[in-house]
Amino acid sequence: MGEIIKVDHVSMNFRMNMNRTTSMKEWVITKLKRKLQYQDFFALNDVSFAVQRGEIVGIIGTNGSGKSTLLKVISGIYKPSKGTAVTAGRVAPMLELGSGFDYELSGRENIFLNGAIMGYSEEFLHSKYDEIVAFSELGEFIEQPLKTYSSGMMMRLAFSVATLVDPEILIVDEILAVGDERFQKKSSERMMNLMGGGTTVLMVSHDISQIREMCSRAIWLQQGKIRMDGEVQQVCDAYQQFMQTA
Amino acid sequence: MQEKSGFAKGFLLFVVIYGILASLMYWVVRDDWQRTAVSTDMVNMDALLPELVEGKEISQDIQIAADSLEFLTLYVNLHPGVSPESQLVAAFSAGDQEIGEKAIPYGAVKLDGELTFPVNDLSLPGKGALVSMTLRAEGGLSLWYGSSKTAGKFQVNVETSGLRMNGEALEGELTLSQKGTLFLPYTKYFWPVALVLFLGLAAVILYCHHCRQNNLNNRINQGIDLIKQYKYLLKTLVIRDFKIKYKASMLGVVWSFLNPLLMTFVYMFVFSMLFRSSIEYFVVYLMSGIILFNYFSESSNLGMQSIVGNAGLITKVYMPKYILPISKVLSSGINLIISLIPLLIMMAISGVRFSKSLLLIPVVLLFLILFCVGVSLILSTAIVYFRDVQFLWGIFLTVLNFLSPIFYPESIIPARFITLYHMNPMYQYLFFMRTITIGGVSPTPITYLYCILASLGTLAVGLFIFRKCQSQFVLYL
Numbered sequence: 001m002g003e004i005i006k007v008d009h010v011s012m013n014f015r016m017n018m019n020r021t022t023s024m025k026e027w028v029i030t031k032l033k034r035k036l037q038y039q040d041f042f043a044l045n046d047v048s049f050a051v052q053r054g055e056i057v058g059i060i061g062t063n064g065s066g067k068s069t070l071l072k073v074i075s076g077i078y079k080p081s082k083g084t085a086v087t088a089g090r091v092a093p094m095l096e097l098g099s100g101f102d103y104e105l106s107g108r109e110n111i112f113l114n115g116a117i118m119g120y121s122e123e124f125l126h127s128k129y130d131e132i133v134a135f136s137e138l139g140e141f142i143e144q145p146l147k148t149y150s151s152g153m154m155m156r157l158a159f160s161v162a163t164l165v166d167p168e169i170l171i172v173d174e175i176l177a178v179g180d181e182r183f184q185k186k187s188s189e190r191m192m193n194l195m196g197g198g199t200t201v202l203m204v205s206h207d208i209s210q211i212r213e214m215c216s217r218a219i220w221l222q223q224g225k226i227r228m229d230g231e232v233q234q235v236c237d238a239y240q241q242f243m244q245t246a
Numbered sequence: 247m248q249e250k251s252g253f254a255k256g257f258l259l260f261v262v263i264y265g266i267l268a269s270l271m272y273w274v275v276r277d278d279w280q281r282t283a284v285s286t287d288m289v290n291m292d293a294l295l296p297e298l299v300e301g302k303e304i305s306q307d308i309q310i311a312a313d314s315l316e317f318l319t320l321y322v323n324l325h326p327g328v329s330p331e332s333q334l335v336a337a338f339s340a341g342d343q344e345i346g347e348k349a350i351p352y353g354a355v356k357l358d359g360e361l362t363f364p365v366n367d368l369s370l371p372g373k374g375a376l377v378s379m380t381l382r383a384e385g386g387l388s389l390w391y392g393s394s395k396t397a398g399k400f401q402v403n404v405e406t407s408g409l410r411m412n413g414e415a416l417e418g419e420l421t422l423s424q425k426g427t428l429f430l431p432y433t434k435y436f437w438p439v440a441l442v443l444f445l446g447l448a449a450v451i452l453y454c455h456h457c458r459q460n461n462l463n464n465r466i467n468q469g470i471d472l473i474k475q476y477k478y479l480l481k482t483l484v485i486r487d488f489k490i491k492y493k494a495s496m497l498g499v500v501w502s503f504l505n506p507l508l509m510t511f512v513y514m515f516v517f518s519m520l521f522r523s524s525i526e527y528f529v530v531y532l533m534s535g536i537i538l539f540n541y542f543s544e545s546s547n548l549g550m551q552s553i554v555g556n557a558g559l560i561t562k563v564y565m566p567k568y569i570l571p572i573s574k575v576l577s578s579g580i581n582l583i584i585s586l587i588p589l590l591i592m593m594a595i596s597g598v599r600f601s602k603s604l605l606l607i608p609v610v611l612l613f614l615i616l617f618c619v620g621v622s623l624i625l626s627t628a629i630v631y632f633r634d635v636q637f638l639w640g641i642f643l644t645v646l647n648f649l650s651p652i653f654y655p656e657s658i659i660p661a662r663f664i665t666l667y668h669m670n671p672m673y674q675y676l677f678f679m680r681t682i683t684i685g686g687v688s689p690t691p692i693t694y695l696y697c698i699l700a701s702l703g704t705l706a707v708g709l710f711i712f713r714k715c716q717s718q719f720v721l722y723l
Binding site: 014015024027075076079091093095096099100102104105109113116117118120122 | 475476478479481482483486489490493558559560561562563564565631632634635717720721
């Protein structure tokens with residue numbers, strides 16, 4: 001047991017697109033004119049919390065409240081401008097499924113490529129390979145290049161790779177169900193199993209009933225700050241009340 | 247306990263492999279670091295001296311260019327009908343001291359007038375000494391002389407001549423070349439340097455082991471963890487890039503060796519039209535240049551695009567970003583290694599002697615690959631901030647292509663620019679490659695040092711810049 005995620009006074013500061021220069025000429029000119037001005041935008045502003053091993057935490061908030069940024073900071077994609085975010089286990093970010101896919105390669109090769117991107121070893125992926133293929137229900141299509149797949153097939157493969165490896169921390173951004181109705185059912189069952197199996201989960205969803213159902217704790221973000229952090233029903237009640245009055 | 251013995255085994259393996267590699271290296275470079283052949287340039291054959299009849303003598307002062315002078319070559323003109331038994335006598339003296347004489351029959355003169363005779367049995371002084379050579383003959387023979395040395399089209403005038411006829415000074419210098427051996431002092435440093443390097447590496451390994459044993463939470467330990475975790479990703483990416491490169495082409499991987507061959511033929515064709523190359527084994531010279539430079543340009547271009555091109559990945563998944571440019575450089579490296587096959591075939595066809603120095607090919611390739619990794623790290627960082635870099639780099643590569651001796655001999659570079667010219671790291675790698683293939687010997691440690699500095703220096707700068715900036719990449723993609 002113990003803390004598996006520790007977010008300590010994290011601020012994430014984006015320089016807004018006042019004149020972000022991507023050509024050398026522009027850069028030199030603006031630099032010479034001393035016009036290089038930035039407007040700082042704090043997507044996260046001094047956020048601190050800790051998650052215990054096995055906890056399932058829902059993150060709620062309006063659009064632009066910093067939910068996705070927070071997930072990216074915890075996944076290690078963003079380095080916080082201030083503060084630290086430490087994770088003590090293998091993180092599987094399911095932010096956008098299949099972002100590591102290569103459309104020229106076959107499904108089989110993509111399983112290994114995607115697994116490798118997530119930092120798994122060759123032996124581990126070999127041991128899980130059959131299970132992944134079976135779950136994705138792709139059958140012999142697995143040897144075909146990905147560019148021949150339908151988008152549903154692609155999502156099924158991506159979901160299978162992302163969840164059949166066993167992460168210690170699962171980070172989910174609004175993707176609980178993919179594919180047709182049957183596969184949707186299967187995939188949400190899979191998610192439930194993962195969550196029941198001691199995996200620590202951080203999930204973002206606009207579906208408050210889903211959060212109430214799955215999570216034990218909720219964090220309410222508003223304008224980059226934690227507005228409320230606590231027992232899931234209380235936080236969700238407060239959030240829904242706020243949404244109605246606003 | 248288990249882990250301890252595992253480490254001991256691994257360390258022993260390292261010691262054994264290091265020992266074998268060092269011994270192999272010693273075997274390859276031992277002779278080449280001890281002595282090297284020198285052969286001096288000769289002045290142009292501008293004019294003939296008057297016939298060397300009895301009672302006439304021609305003297306030439308020679309500055310000895312080798313520690314052990316073995317041959318002298320003169321150019322002579324034999325009159326028709328002279329007896330091949332007639333003799334040219336070359337007497338050598340230093341100051342007032344007589345050194346010895348050498349009698350050469352006219353029959354030794356080759357058809358083109360070249361006369362090479364051994365002088366190693368005379369006890370000539372060593373490098374730098376001034377020796378006077380006096381030639382006498384029995385008539386029917388004239389010697390060529392000239393007043394300028396060629397270095398391509400740039401002529402270097404001969405300053406001191408030291409040519410005399412019957413004691414009377416003449417303008418110019420005999421057309422003459424010295425061949426001999428220069429002794430080098432490097433071999434005796436081989437083992438001490440190898441030992442120091444061994445101790446250094448062993449210290450690093452032991453320190454890393456110490457960090458792991460005690461589970462220290464420091465950078466080294468984290469680095470090793472990352473390498474362990476992501477080495478499979480690196481392998482997968484390298485294989486993927488290589489597979490995809492030829493995926494849609496009919497000939498597939500055959501292109502890896504067809505490409506350098508065809509390019510060499512194109513260059514050969516063009517240059518045989520423009521000028522007759524004086525370079526020995528021009529095909530091999532050209533091909534080695536093309537292969538190495540192509541690798542540099544391909545890997546630096548791919549490496550440069552690796553971060554920007556994988557924006558979709560970097561903004562969605564965490565991974566050590568170093569892996570992207572490194573994997574591009576390595577997957578081009580597979581290409582480079584495959585293209586060595588046509589090079590070796592071309593060497594065999596054009597009759598280059600295969601010598602043990604070819605074992606040094608991995609060394610020069612390693613230097614080049616590390617250099618390319620460094621360059622790619624710098625470029626892939628720069629392009630994130632300024633997309634203009636890709637266009638600038640294209641121009642720069644063209645400039646560098648002309649500034650490196652790929653299809654022309656180094657000798658066309660004016661002498662006053664030569665030091666600057668040699669600073670180009672590509673020059674050093676090309677020189678290294680050609681010395682071990684065409685020359686059949688190892689270059690001197692000076693070249694190694696140059697290459698190591700260029701490679702590790704660029705790599706260090708690349709790693710530093712990349713490390714500084716990598717956390718910002720995601721904000722600019």
